[in-house]
Amino acid sequence: MMCSLALFPPPLSGDGETSQYNESNTDPSVWFEDSPALNLYFPRESLKPHSRQESSSKSAFRDHCETLYTRSAGAWRDAGLSGLLNEIANSSAEVPKWLGVSSSCVLALLRWVSSFHSSLFPHLTLSSEEMTAEFSQVLDWSDCAVRSFAWHPHTQKCAVALSDDSIKIYNPKSATTPTLKHRLQRSVAALQWKPLCASALAVACHNCLLVWHVDPTSLSTRPSSGCAQVLSHPGHSPVTSVAWSPNGPLLVSASPRDTAMLVWDVAVESCVPLHRVGGGGVTYLSWSPDGSRVLAATPSSLFRVWETRMWTCERWPSLKGRCQSGCWSPDGSRLLFSVQGETVIYALTFTDNPGVPLMMSGGPKAATVVADLSETTLNTPDGDIMVGGEIQSLVWDPRGERLAVHVKGDAGAGRPAMIAVFKTQISPAFKLLPCGFVQGEAGTEPRLMQFNPNYQHGAQLTVCWSNGKITHVPFCFMSAGNPQPGLGGSPSLPLTQGRPADYNNQTLYTELIS
C-alpha cells in the first residue's frame, strides 16, 4: 500500500484563506481551552544576530608583544596542537630554525592526514555554523528567525530559540516570558524539554549542551546563567541534536564531528560515549516514545537503531543518501524515516516486545516504502500547481493519528516548500491515508513544525514560518484509543470523518479516502 501525493486533495488556491490561522482566529479558546493563544510573531528585523565571532574579544584589546612562550601557551589552549604548531611556524624569527621547520613539517603532515580524513567524510570540511544548518531539522536554518521550537510534554508551555541566540519561554497561564541567555548559548540547533520534569530544558548549542532549570513559579524574566548546567565533552561540537529518554534521567546528544554518541546522566553531569565504527559522526537523534530505542542518523549513508537496555545497536547501511529525518510511532514499534535525495518515506517495523529479549532479534530485515512524495501536478481552480520533493522532516502526533511531512520543494522550479499531512492508523494494520496540505501566507514557507503533545481534541501542529510567525494548526478528530467524552457526539470510527478544523478551511481537510 503506497500513498502518493497525487491522491491528495489540491491545496486551496489564493492566499487569503490559508493564512486564516493567524489573523481571523478570533476565538482562541478553540485551540487553548481558556488561555490566550500562543500565536507568536518574530519579525526578523527585530532580532539582531550576534556579530560576535568565535574569539572576538581579541579585537577589543590592543595588540602587544607577548613572548613566544605566552603565545604558544595561548595557542595550545585555544586551538590545541595544530594551533601551537601554527604559532611556532609563523614566528620563525624567534624560534630556532630546526623547531620552526619541524613544526611546519608536522603541520603539513597533519593537514594532509586531515584532508584525507575529510575526503572520506566530506561534511568535516564545513564550518560549525554550516554544519548545524546542514543537519538541522529546520529548513534553511541560518536564515530562519526561529531556530528551534519545543513544546513541554506535560503542560501548555513552549520554548522558542531565536536567531539572536536567546530562548524565550511562553506559558499562556503566566504573564512572564523568561528569556534565557547564556555566554555559551550560540547557534542553537535543537531544544527539548525533559519529560517527567517541570522545568528542565536541554539546549544543543555551538560547542556544549546547556540544561536550563527554569522554575515555572519564578517571576524572574531573565534567569541567571547559574540556572543552566553546562555539559561539554572534548571534540563534541557543534551539537546538532539532543533527545531525552522518555522515562528516565538520560539525555543523548550528537555532533556531526564526533563519532561517539554521548549518553548523559544529567543530574550528575557525567557522560558515557558510545563509539561505533563508521558514519563519521551523528547528526540526528530520536528516542522512541516508549523509551526502548533510539534512532541515530550519521552524515554518511548509514543510520543506527540503538536498543536502550544494553545499548547495542543495529546498523542500517546502504542507503542512497544520509538519513535526514525520522519519527517513531507512539508505541515505539514503527519507525518512519526519510533519506536525503529521495522523495519517499520508509518504514521499519520492530515486532519484538522491547525488554524481554536481550538481543535485537525481532528487528526487521528490510525497510519498506510507504509513501511517495515525488513531484506531481495537482489541478486547482486557479491552474495546476506542482507539489512534492525531498523531505526535510517528519513528525508524528503523540496519538499516532496524524503524520506531518515537511517537503522541501524547489523554489526555482515553482514547487514551494509545504507541509503534507497524512492520517495514520497503527493498529490493527499500519495505514497511511492522505489528509491535506498546510500552507501559510503568500510568499512564506514553513521552516519548522512540531505537534503539541497536550492538545485535547485531536492533534495540533505548530508551524514556524519563514516570516517569523508561529501558528498552530488544529486537527480535530475522535481518537479510537481513548475517546474524549467531553467533546460531544458519539465516538465514531476515527478515520471515517475528520472534523473540519477551521470553518474557513473546510476544503483543506476534507476526507479523501483512497
Add this chain to the structure above:
Amino acid sequence: MAWSVLLLLPTTALFVLLSRFSLFHPILWISECLSLLTSASAIFSFILLCGVVLMVGFFNLEYYTVVPSIACSKIALLGQVLHPRQFVHSLVHCIMGVVVAWCCAFTIGGRYRSLGHPCTQDESSGPEMCLNEYHLVLLLVGAFIGYSHSLVGVVYNMNYVSFHTMQQYKYLRFKGALPLVVKASAVQALYCLRTFLLLYFFMGYAPRAWICKTLDLNINSSIHSLDSVSSLLDLSLLYHLWISGTFLLLTWYITVLLFRIFVTEVYSFPVQSTFTEDAHQCLPKVITGTQPMILKFLALQDLALLSQHSPSRRLEVFSLSQPGGHPHIWTALSKECLSLLSDLTERLVAHHDTVATNGRAKSQSTGVCKSCKNTPLTPSIPPVTSVGMEDMKTPRPGALIRTPGSVFLRSSVGAGLRTPLTIPFTPDLDSPFSSPALRRLTGPLEPQGALSPGFSSIQSPHVMRRGPKLWSASTGEGQPRGHTRLVLPMDYFLTHCFVSLQLPEASSQALFADSQVHIWALQGLSHLVAASFSEDQYGIVQTTLPTILSTLLLLQEAVDRHFKLPHTSSKPGHCSCSMGDDSYKTLRFALRSTLKTSVYRITATFGGHLQ
C-alpha cells in the same frame, strides 16, 4: 580474575616491546624481544606477575565496598590511613610493588639486571660485590608506587564500586574504559615518579646505606651515586622508571576495572520460585536481607530494571499467592523500598534538625545575653564577648562551621569556668537544645556514627571504632553528660584545629553515601506503580498508593530542605580524571532528580484519578 591474568600476557608483551625500544635497530629490537619472551626466565617472572595480579584481585575482593566511607575531616582521613587494616593493605601492596619492579628490572636487563655487580674497589682485596644502584632505584620505585597506590586508594575511595545508570555488555564497558585506564596509569606513574625522585634526591642515601649494610655490599665509589641532579636526569633511566611504573599500575588498574565490571553486572533474581528450597534466592527475600551489602544492591538494581523493562516479571510481582490470595511479593518489595526511603527521610530530618536547632540555640543564646542585660547578672556578657573574639581569631572555612564552634564554645565555657557568672548558661546546657547541638558538633567529624542508628549499620567498622577514641576528651555521643563538664578551654582550641580541618561538603556526601539504593528503590517503585495502572489486575498496588505517595513527598520535602542548607552546593562539581570513582560525590544530585521524576511519573500516570 582469570581475565586479568589472561590480559597480563599482552600487557607484558607490550611492556617488553616498549622497554627495549630502540629506534635505530628495529629488527634487532623485535628479535631480541621475541627471544626474551620465550625464555624460561621470562616465564618465571610471568608466573610471579600472575601471582601478584591474583593477590591484587584478592585484595580487591576483600576490601571493596558499595558504600564509600567518607572521611569528613582530615583527621578522620588520617585515621583511615593509619588503620591496621589499611596498614596491611599498604604493606602488601608495597611488597608486591617490589616484586613487580624486580620482574621489570629482570625484563629490561642491561644495567638493571641484578642488585649486586662485581667490582674491584681496592687492588688489594680483589673482586667484591658492589651495589647496583639502578636496580635499587627501580625496586624502590616499585615499592613507592605500590604504597602510593594503596594510599591514593584510600583518599579517593578506590575500593568503592559504583553502579552505572546505563547497562552495557561487559566487553563494551571494558573497551570503553580501557583508554581511560591507560591514561590514568601513565599520568599517575608520572606523578609518583616525580615525588619519588624528589624523595630519593634528598633521602636516597638512607635505603642505600641500609641495603649495603644488610646485604654486605660495597658502594662503588668510582661510579657516581644516583642522588645527584645530573644522574637522576638521565633520560633512559627516567623512561625505564616511568614505563615500569606505568606497567605496574596498568596491570593493577585493569584488575580493579575488571573486578568492578564483574561485580556490578546485572544479576537477574527470580521473582518467585516454585520450590521452597530456592525461596531464599528470590527477589523479595534477597532485598530484605542485609548481608552482604552487594546482594542487596544487586537485588535492588534488578528490581529497578525489571520494573522498567520486563512486563512478564512485573506480572509476577503483581500476582497473588496461590493459596490464600495475598500479594506477598508486592507487599515485601514495597515495604522494603518504603522503609529504605523513610529511613533516608528520617536521617535527613535528623541532620536538618541538628543544624536548625543549632542555629536556634545560637539565636537563643544571644537572646539570653540580651535578657541578661536586664537581669542582675549582667557580668555574664564578658566571657561571651571574649570568647567571641577568640572565635574570630581562629580561621575557619565557612559559616556553617562557625555555628557548631560557637555553640560548643558556649557550652564548654559555661561548663568549664563554672563561675557564678555563668549561671544563666548552665540550665541551658541541660535543656533539650544543648544535646543536639553537641551532637551536631561531633556530627561533621563523625557523622556516620552520630546521624542515625540506621546509618551505623552500614558504615565501615574502622570509622566507628575510631570515633570515640578521637573524641574521648570532649563529648562523644554516648557519653554521660557529666563528662561534658570536664571540657577545658584547652580542648576548645584543639577542637577548633580539628574543625578547621574539616573537608567541605563531606557531611552532605556522607549523608547520601548509600543513596544508590534509594535511587533504585525510587525507580523501582515508581515504574511499578506506573505500570500497575494498566497491568495490575487485582488492584493490589492501589492499597499502598497513598503510603507510597506520602513517603515520596516527605522525602521530597526533606531533600529540598537539605539542598537549601548553606553548605550544600546545588550543582555537581566536575570530576577529576583518575581511577578513583567519585560518583558517590554526586549521588545526592542523582537522588534529587530521580525523586522528582518518580513523583511526576506517578502523578502523570494516574493524573486525575488521584483526586
